[in-house]
Amino acid sequence: MTAVETTYREALREALIDGMEADDTITLMGEEIGVYGGSYGVTNGLLDRFGAERVLDTPISEPGLVGTAVGAALTGLRPVAEIMYIDFAGLVMDQLANQAAKIRYMFGGQLGVPLLLRTQGGAGRSAAAQHSQSLEAWFAHTPGLRVVLPATVNDAYHLLREALTKPDPVIFIEHKGLYTRKGDLDKDAPDGAWGQPVRRRTGSDLVIVTYSRMVFECLAAADALEAQGISTSVIDIRSLNPLDMSPIADAVRAAGRAMVVTESCLTAGFSAELSARITEHCFDWLEEPVVRVAGEDIPIAVAPDLEAQSIPTAALIAETADWLVTRRAPQWAG
Amino acid sequence: MPSNRPLFDLYRTMRRIRTFEERVGEMFVRGETAGSMLHLSIGEEGVAGICAAMADGDAFTTHHRGHGIFLARGGDPVRMLAEIGGKASGYCGGKGGSMHIADTAVGHLGANAIVGGGIPHVVGAGLSYKRLKTDQVALAFFGDGAMQQGVLYESMNLAAIWNLPVVFVCINNQYGMGTRIDKATANTAFDERARAFGLNGALLDGSDVEAVNAAATPIIDAAREGAPGFLSMTCYRFHGHARMDKSPYRDDTEEAEGRARDPVAKARGVLIERAEAPEAELDALDRMIADEMDTALEAAIGEGAPDIAAMFADVYDPGELPPIPVRQHLAAILGEDR
Numbered sequence: 001m002t003a004v005e006t007t008y009r010e011a012l013r014e015a016l017i018d019g020m021e022a023d024d025t026i027t028l029m030g031e032e033i034g035v036y037g038g039s040y041g042v043t044n045g046l047l048d049r050f051g052a053e054r055v056l057d058t059p060i061s062e063p064g065l066v067g068t069a070v071g072a073a074l075t076g077l078r079p080v081a082e083i084m085y086i087d088f089a090g091l092v093m094d095q096l097a098n099q100a101a102k103i104r105y106m107f108g109g110q111l112g113v114p115l116l117l118r119t120q121g122g123a124g125r126s127a128a129a130q131h132s133q134s135l136e137a138w139f140a141h142t143p144g145l146r147v148v149l150p151a152t153v154n155d156a157y158h159l160l161r162e163a164l165t166k167p168d169p170v171i172f173i174e175h176k177g178l179y180t181r182k183g184d185l186d187k188d189a190p191d192g193a194w195g196q197p198v199r200r201r202t203g204s205d206l207v208i209v210t211y212s213r214m215v216f217e218c219l220a221a222a223d224a225l226e227a228q229g230i231s232t233s234v235i236d237i238r239s240l241n242p243l244d245m246s247p248i249a250d251a252v253r254a255a256g257r258a259m260v261v262t263e264s265c266l267t268a269g270f271s272a273e274l275s276a277r278i279t280e281h282c283f284d285w286l287e288e289p290v291v292r293v294a295g296e297d298i299p300i301a302v303a304p305d306l307e308a309q310s311i312p313t314a315a316l317i318a319e320t321a322d323w324l325v326t327r328r329a330p331q332w333a334g
Numbered sequence: 335m336p337s338n339r340p341l342f343d344l345y346r347t348m349r350r351i352r353t354f355e356e357r358v359g360e361m362f363v364r365g366e367t368a369g370s371m372l373h374l375s376i377g378e379e380g381v382a383g384i385c386a387a388m389a390d391g392d393a394f395t396t397h398h399r400g401h402g403i404f405l406a407r408g409g410d411p412v413r414m415l416a417e418i419g420g421k422a423s424g425y426c427g428g429k430g431g432s433m434h435i436a437d438t439a440v441g442h443l444g445a446n447a448i449v450g451g452g453i454p455h456v457v458g459a460g461l462s463y464k465r466l467k468t469d470q471v472a473l474a475f476f477g478d479g480a481m482q483q484g485v486l487y488e489s490m491n492l493a494a495i496w497n498l499p500v501v502f503v504c505i506n507n508q509y510g511m512g513t514r515i516d517k518a519t520a521n522t523a524f525d526e527r528a529r530a531f532g533l534n535g536a537l538l539d540g541s542d543v544e545a546v547n548a549a550a551t552p553i554i555d556a557a558r559e560g561a562p563g564f565l566s567m568t569c570y571r572f573h574g575h576a577r578m579d580k581s582p583y584r585d586d587t588e589e590a591e592g593r594a595r596d597p598v599a600k601a602r603g604v605l606i607e608r609a610e611a612p613e614a615e616l617d618a619l620d621r622m623i624a625d626e627m628d629t630a631l632e633a634a635i636g637e638g639a640p641d642i643a644a645m646f647a648d649v650y651d652p653g654e655l656p657p658i659p660v661r662q663h664l665a666a667i668l669g670e671d672r
Contacts, residue, residue, distance in 0.1 A: 064488025071458020
């Protein structure tokens with residue numbers, strides 16, 4: 001099949017449709033996913049297409065609905081529970097971290113939880129402090145949960161299709177700033193294998209390791225750096241668990257410099273994990289410390305300028321890369 | 335093997351629970367349990383009346399005080415005690431223990447140590463059974479502590495709006511750890527809460543196992559037809575919360591009154607009074623059960639510990655990427671030519 005241009009949102013919907021047609025145990029449940037069509041429109045039309053038995057609108061009961069999905073996963077269905085905003089994770093962490101993630105282990109492998117939790121996070125829409133966070137590290141810190149974050153349209157489709165076949169719980173985190181983004185979808189050609197980082201751009205001076213919407217900020221920064229004569233690789237890890245470090249280590253050893261970029265805030269974020277692992281695997285090859293450009297350690301404000309400055313921008317990424325490679329300090333370095 | 339004497343059968347189940355739990359206590363004193371997080375259900379044996387109203391294939395989740403429920407639904411005492419001892423031959427290979435025991439063969443979807451944590455799972459099971467058109471009911475057993483957890487009410491509401499084959503069962507033993515129920519809630523008429531959500535609801539006297547069985551049966555039967563229900567069985571936790579608890583929060587008078595409402599002794603008395611079972615037969619049954627549990631305890635103690643290598647199995651499906659052991663991670667960094 002040849003690639004067709006579509007949006008991230010459409011690619012996600014296509015994946016749900018194709019997945020549900022392939023497996024009739026797939027059952028969607030969540031708030032406003034049916035009649036309303038999904039808060040960001042991903043499930044629009046699925047109620048008409050698959051009926052109310054497979055597309056369940058739930059009351060506003062996140063722990064109840066995720067716990068229900070866990071129980072359905074234990075007894076023959078493949079539930080897709082949608083949590084409208086990842087910020088509501090605080091309401092459901094018991095069902096995810098203590099229940100879904102541990103059931104297989106606690107019960108000695110007798111039961112598995114093929115649960116897919118769809119949610120979305122990220123800033124960019126003035127949704128303020130309780131609707132804009134990047135909380136993937138909460139899940140990545142829990143053994144038993146797979147965590148994937150698609151950036152491209154093609155990944156939105158393929159990672160979701162694959163997640164719908166997994167025997168273990170998958171936390172599938174979309175980015176609210178990507179739903180309308182266009183890109184090519186080729187249903188026969190995934191960007192890469194499950195759990196494998198993908199190099200989105202190749203360069204020789206520096207490797208930037210990132211994921212989700214920051215992939216595009218990093219690519220824009222790399223273009224700007226190219227004009228300054230700095231050749232940059234951008235690696236999209238796509239999945240926090242599983243994660244194969246070897247392609248990242250290979251790239252960093254070749255370049256000798258690495259930078260990690262995440263939208264999630266700096267302290268104890270997944271950027272720290274990536275930085276530590278790169279340092280461990282590449283210490284003898286590194287010419288500079290592995291630096292992190294990450295979200296500020298503050299809540300997200302509603303004012304557009306404050307929000308925009310709370311997370312990395314292409315300009316900040318490029319300035320930091322330039323500083324790292326050429327030791328030219330940016331203006332803000334004072 | 336059921337007899338044509340329903341109360342005799344219920345008595346046997348209750349006596350087995352009582353004796354099993356006594357052996358768990360003994361196992362702890364002998365230092366043979368994995369840890370001290372052992373929650374005995376002595377005094378709560380009336381739950382046998384609810385378990386007897388379930389059908390083969392019905393599923394259930396329990397709280398952390400669930401040995402008796404599992405035993406009543408077909409749990410094997412040797413494998414249960416082996417799990418409590420953290421042995422490889424236990425139901426969960428020694429990974430779950432007393433608080434996380436499960437057996438898919440008898441519909442046990444898992445004991446849970448988060449208060450209320452297993453309650454919504456039966457809503458999901460009910461959803462599966464309705465969708466897959468099976469004839470099963472799913473029951474969540476939990477303590478009165480969970481009556482103050484929000485997820486219970488979300489679960490009741492979902493079961494009610496979707497007409498699921500689900501029954502919520504509160505074992506009201508009067509205490510959430512050391513807090514007596516009247517300090518935890520202003521209204522202990524729990525059936526009213528269930529009815530407020532549109533469920534069938536009943537309060538049961540846990541000292542009278544026949545009455546428990548009689549009241550639970552129509553609630554479970556109705557759930558099988560899509561009318562979810564709720565049961566609250568009043569009883570008294572004879573011992574402390576867990577093995578190390580000496581119950582400083584209650585006095586001897588209260589304990590004596592609570593222990594006087596003994597469902598096992600009451601059923602025994604009724605069987606003799608009605609001449610359904612002579613005392614000699616009951617004595618013989620008790621001895622047989624004591625022998626069964628003694629043998630089970632020694633067998634479980636004799637079992638082996640799990641292989642250390644098993645610790646990395648069952649985090650994910652066997653066909654998926656396993657976790658990377660720390661030593662392997664270190665070897666990948668320090669073992670290379672540096």
